[in-house]
Amino acid sequence: MRPETVAKIVRRMDLNNRRMAYQIYMHYCKGRIKPESCASLVVAMINSDNISSRSIWAALDIPIWAELPEHRKHPSRKKSLSKSRINLIHKMATAFSVSKVRSPRVALRNVTQCWQYLSAHGVEPMPEMSKAIVHLGVTRDIEEYNWVSTDRFRWVFDVVAKCEGQEVADEMDRAVYKWRQYLVQESDARFREANVLGTGHLI
Structure with a gap:
């Protein structure tokens, strides 16, 4: 057949x-x-x-990018990808970002693989790629009431700036800053409520 x-x-x-x-x-x-x-x-x-x-x-x-030797991660000649392949990789990134059967860490690792695969072939990722990365790298932390990792956010910020423009990245930066402020204020409030004797932080 x-x-x-x-x-x-x-x-x-x-x-x-x-x-x-x-x-x-x-x-x-x-x-x-x-x-x-x-x-x-x-x-x-x-x-x-x-x-x-x-x-x-x-x-x-497609090999796992993180496992490739350095000379294969940055080939001197970049093989061009078809439009249908580029679209498939973007669909994969979106699917990984919302998958209910992959942990957030595994999903982010695979979306990163999508990003790296396109970058290795000289393809400028489309906005849906950055949206997938933002969802896993920022939004999920906020939804789960977690602190947004500084190192990860720096990378997400650069991705958004590249895919969607500096203005969008700056807007996200302001939103994350406000979220962190909120978490700090909440933490301080809980400490004050628990510290009824006013003894200050223990060393």
Whole structure:
């Protein structure tokens, strides 16, 4: 059976059985058709709790960027990517950012992989990439009432400035600053309430 025919079958499959669709793709389609022709399967795999992130990247024949030697991270000649491949990577970033089966840390690692893959090929990421990164790197912390990591925020800020412009990045910076102020004020208020004797901080 021709790979194109198998790909059509995979696309029509009930993607509730994602593991089977993945296995069929890997056996009959990988290396024979472009993975972007099965974009719906790729997104479904991201939302499947029995398919690892590493397996998803293997299906696309894309190495894990963080594991590459330095000379491969910054090739002298950058292979151009098709528009359909670029769109697929952006869809993947969005899917990882809202996936309910990936932990925030794993999701952010994979969105970062999307970013690095595009950057390594000289592609300017689109705004949806920065939105995915902001959701995982900033919004989730705020939703979960956590402090936004300074080091991570610096990176997120640079991503937003590059994808959406300095004005948008500055607006986000102000919002995070206000959030941190709020957390500090809340912490001080709780300390004052608990410190009924007014003894000050213990050393």
